[in-house]
Amino acid sequence: MNGRRAFNISFSVFSWAILGILTAYISVIVLTLLLRVEGSSYGDTLLSGRSFSTIRLSVICATIASVLALFFALPIGYLLARKSFRGKNLVDTLLDIPIILSPVAMGTALLVLLGSDPGRFFEDNIVSFTFATRGIVLAQFSIVVALAIRSLKAVFEQIDPRYEDVAYFLGCNRWQTFLTVSLPLAKSGIVASFILAWARAIGEFGATITVAGAVRGKTETIPSAIYLGLADVDIQETLVYVLLLIFVAVVVLMAVRLLTARAVR
Amino acid sequence: MIKVTGACASFGSFKLDDVHLDVAEGEHFVLLGPSGAGKTLLTEIMLGLRRYSRGDILVGGHRVRGEPLDSITVSYVPQDLAVFPHLSVRDNITFGGRVRRMDGGLVGSKLEELSALLNIGSILDRRSPATLSMGEKQRVALARALFVEPRVLFLDEPFSSLDYYIKRQLMEKLREIKDVLSVTIFQVTHDHEEAFMLADRMAVMFDGRIAQVGTPSEFQTRPATLEVARFLLAQNIFEAEVEQVDPAARTMLTRVGDLRLAAAAFDNFAPGQKVHAVIRPEEVHIIRPDRPLGPKVQENLFEARIQKRIRTPGGYVLIARIDGLERPVEIHVSNCAFDDMGLGTTSKVRVSLKAESLWFIPR
Numbered sequence: 001m002n003g004r005r006a007f008n009i010s011f012s013v014f015s016w017a018i019l020g021i022l023t024a025y026i027s028v029i030v031l032t033l034l035l036r037v038e039g040s041s042y043g044d045t046l047l048s049g050r051s052f053s054t055i056r057l058s059v060i061c062a063t064i065a066s067v068l069a070l071f072f073a074l075p076i077g078y079l080l081a082r083k084s085f086r087g088k089n090l091v092d093t094l095l096d097i098p099i100i101l102s103p104v105a106m107g108t109a110l111l112v113l114l115g116s117d118p119g120r121f122f123e124d125n126i127v128s129f130t131f132a133t134r135g136i137v138l139a140q141f142s143i144v145v146a147l148a149i150r151s152l153k154a155v156f157e158q159i160d161p162r163y164e165d166v167a168y169f170l171g172c173n174r175w176q177t178f179l180t181v182s183l184p185l186a187k188s189g190i191v192a193s194f195i196l197a198w199a200r201a202i203g204e205f206g207a208t209i210t211v212a213g214a215v216r217g218k219t220e221t222i223p224s225a226i227y228l229g230l231a232d233v234d235i236q237e238t239l240v241y242v243l244l245l246i247f248v249a250v251v252v253l254m255a256v257r258l259l260t261a262r263a264v265r
Numbered sequence: 266m267i268k269v270t271g272a273c274a275s276f277g278s279f280k281l282d283d284v285h286l287d288v289a290e291g292e293h294f295v296l297l298g299p300s301g302a303g304k305t306l307l308t309e310i311m312l313g314l315r316r317y318s319r320g321d322i323l324v325g326g327h328r329v330r331g332e333p334l335d336s337i338t339v340s341y342v343p344q345d346l347a348v349f350p351h352l353s354v355r356d357n358i359t360f361g362g363r364v365r366r367m368d369g370g371l372v373g374s375k376l377e378e379l380s381a382l383l384n385i386g387s388i389l390d391r392r393s394p395a396t397l398s399m400g401e402k403q404r405v406a407l408a409r410a411l412f413v414e415p416r417v418l419f420l421d422e423p424f425s426s427l428d429y430y431i432k433r434q435l436m437e438k439l440r441e442i443k444d445v446l447s448v449t450i451f452q453v454t455h456d457h458e459e460a461f462m463l464a465d466r467m468a469v470m471f472d473g474r475i476a477q478v479g480t481p482s483e484f485q486t487r488p489a490t491l492e493v494a495r496f497l498l499a500q501n502i503f504e505a506e507v508e509q510v511d512p513a514a515r516t517m518l519t520r521v522g523d524l525r526l527a528a529a530a531f532d533n534f535a536p537g538q539k540v541h542a543v544i545r546p547e548e549v550h551i552i553r554p555d556r557p558l559g560p561k562v563q564e565n566l567f568e569a570r571i572q573k574r575i576r577t578p579g580g581y582v583l584i585a586r587i588d589g590l591e592r593p594v595e596i597h598v599s600n601c602a603f604d605d606m607g608l609g610t611t612s613k614v615r616v617s618l619k620a621e622s623l624w625f626i627p628r
Contacts, residue, residue: 160345160347162343162345162347163347163349165312165314165333165341165343165347166341166342166343166347166409167349167360167364168333169312169333169339169340169341170340170360170361170364170409170410170412170413171361171364171365171413172364176364180364181349184351185349185350185351187351
């Protein structure tokens with residue numbers, strides 16, 4: 001009996017210690033950053049015209065990319081949550097590729113696609129992506145849509161299909177069922193998915209720089225500004241951008257946590 | 266109103282096997298069975314929420330084929346009720362009216378009628394159903410289902426999560442609703458009491474098969490199989506053999522253990538046939554020593570020793586031994602009969618295994 005008690009205690013000590021080590025590790029990272037940045041750098045960086053356009057471009061692109069991603073992910077997530085069909089596993093796997101794939105590989109693949117004959121025809125005659133702002137949106141969308149599908153699928157899986165059955169028997173058609181029952185019930189989850197997608201998009205680097213490049217003042221997003229800042233050895237500006245992304249991450253994570261707690265209710 | 270002919274379906278390792286059901290218009294039909302018998306599955310198939318592989322299902326004359334029917338109004342109250350959490354109580358109830366673009370005045374008058382019928386006037390203004398009790402939620406779900414004036418109302422275990430006394434109240438309410446609105450009801454339950462109190466006719470289902478269909482009293486007095494008899498707690502089941510049959514008098518003599526029991530001959534039994542003799546615990550009659558024997562209890566009289574007394578809400582279960590029977594018999598008596606006959610203190614009683622209450626199932 002005493003032996004068991006000793007094991008129990010040592011297990012508690014072990015897990016708490018591990019938790020302590022990792023929390024301390026991340027806290028030290030953030031703290032070091034905070035200590036390295038001089039007080040005046042915040043103002044110098046964030047109030048400059050260049051950083052304003054960088055942040056604005058990042059926010060606009062991430063927002064468009066996540067809205068587009070949601071537009072695709074809502075019906076797809078719903079379908080994957082509700083229906084089983086032949087080849088579903090294959091489709092599921094295909095849609096998951098961008099989650100696992102290295103973003104720079106995804107970007108390269110996109111470049112190859114855009115460089116192919118039909119791709120070039122599209123670029124020349126309809127809309128051009130390479131080394132343009134639209135390329136940032138395309139790159140971010142391609143990375144983020146898979147994430148949005150995953151999380152919305154989980155959201156719809158949590159909603160009992162009985163609600164939809166009952167609505168259907170009460171006279172709704174499938175569109176009405178989706179719009180008046182499924183969508184409102186998924187509201188918190190949808191907002192959470194959007195925020196997650198947005199946060200992933202605003203921090204996206206590998207695919208963005210491959211497709212759109214990092215042209216100062218033209219296709220410069222926050223992550224590419226960090227990259228360019230490091231190349232120019234402009235440490236203070238770079239660190240302010242890093243802290244800005246950390247700040248966004250913290251706000252997003254807290255918001256999502258609150259929203260999902262409400263959704264589970 | 267509902268006709269199921271030879272419906273078969275399989276879901277994983279579970280099979281619905283050759284199901285036949287016939288529910289008349291205006292009937293309250295109850296599908297009774299233990300959990301896992303496939304009741305919900307069958308209901309979902311009848312609603313068109315699941316596909317079936319063989320057979321035929323008609324609801325209101327329309328063929329159900331793996332899609333919910335559009336051509337006839339049916340309402341469905343699932344086991345978990347599915348009261349919409351994002352809508353107010355009022356909007357929940359009038360949901361069907363809004364979807365069907367009912368005239369505002371009509372919506373108001375129907376709401377009034379249903380809230381009076383179901384006593385839910387006081388909760389109509391709640392902005393969310395989250396704070397409703399289970400009984401209130403149940404009423405809201407019923408009101409919502411009735412709002413669209415369904416021709417058939419499907420209820421899946423409607424009372425299973427309610428406290429006993431609320432359940433009784435709501436069961437009475439449901440009978441009233443059926444009489445007032447004359448709607449056909451198909452109800453699924455695992456609860457005997459619910460079935461016997463509400464059903465015009467019922468079916469018992471085990472393992473994806475319908476074991477018997479009939480009126481509640483047929484189930485009480487004439488269970489079709491041993492499984493049904495056991496499920497409906499006909500506790501006294503003995504192996505027996507037919508000795509003599511008198512077709513003219515419609516009586517027969519059977520041997521149960523060392524006893525000979527007279528019985529009514531319901532079926533074409535032949536002498537020498539092996540059967541199970543069944544008598545419900547409520548039908549074992551304790552003879553009052555101070556009173557003359559009534560006409561129905563003059564046969565099959567035996568001495569019995571009470572071995573155990575178990576209290577129930579309305580009376581007692583007595584376990585008594587009769588010499589010559591391999592197992593003790595179970596007897597149900599009401600509280601007042603128990604007190605009247607002083608059964609708390611005596612251990613010897615005379616009982617009649619009433620001839621007309623004995624039922625036989627071929628072995």
